[in-house]
Amino acid sequence: MIIIDAQYFADLDSDDNAGIKATIDGQEMSVPLDPANRHYAEILKQVADGDLTIADADEE
């Protein structure tokens, strides 16, 4: 799975992270913070392996 441009996005009502925007295999996706989601699980794996960095959410 090729993942690039990963960045957290914040909840609309708080500064808490609500999910991750990333381009996965060429498709821009909104990925939930759910360990059962295969995209999120792969993002966590690639971060742990040092292959991916997730940018902080933009400040509103």
Next chain:
Amino acid sequence: MALIKINTRSIPDDAVTPDKVSENHGRKNIIINGGFEISQRGTYTSAASYNDGTYHIDRWETLRDGVTATFQHLVPVAGESSYGVKLTATSATNGTIRLRQRLEVPNIYIWGARTFTLSARVKSNSSNARLLMYGGSGGGYVTMTSDSNDSHTGGGAIETLTATFTTTGSVSSEFAAFVGIDNVRSVGDPAISSGDYFEVYDFQMEEGTQASDFENRSHGEELSLCQRYYQKTATASGVVSTSAIVYLAVQLMTEMRAVPSWSLSGPMMINDVGVNATQSSANITAYNSTTNGTFANLDNFSGLTPFRGCLTRQAGGSYLVADAEL
């Protein structure tokens, strides 16, 4: 009129065969889309190259290792009434080309130690085309029983392959059925020549030691089963936030396996009563997502009027896509 009394004692033991008496009757196929009929992601009737680990037909992941290969969705034609899939190697080296369906472990785990049989109709020019199963207790590829007929002769005709295995009370976190060109238990990689191929039809996994006739489920039922893992919709409604942003409530048609990832398959059109705004590079951000739906923010539009109600209109066959595959 003479009457003949029939009882079970009058039936010879060898007259009762697995072909005549199936072990399971209905709801027997654990595999989803084993008939390869459902293809929500697109049309793939022309052979095209694919990357390792990608989905085309619902629930089936296309894999390749070492070699390059093409994927093709086979639709019913005269002489072959079933949908199928064909993978063809387009380079030569040691490697594998395979289809994989991962099974949800909770559905299998509760059954404990049980015996299952895989079956599929396979056509191939490779004697390494076979059925495989991954994920017995402790992981690894499962050893099939010695009487399994799990590999093709490579003779180029349709053959029915079967493979029986027994779980040992629990399964690993990955439990998956395979068909493809590979070695027994995937030990090492076989030599593959360019042009080596396999076609597969009617893939079934059922409890018991015998392969019975393929279970044909209705298109609607099979689609619903697939939508637990992947679904798309062109219909959502909400309110315009700014001239560029709309908030949409998206209700899923089937509860999904996990909270899905959301994406757009192409240009999106929003109608705010006053205008139709089409954007080829709209973005979707899903907030408060659940396995039943999401509150979505679509942006990059222009010309919308804030605070109006709005709805999506399908533009060029584009959809909001929810992906919760394994």
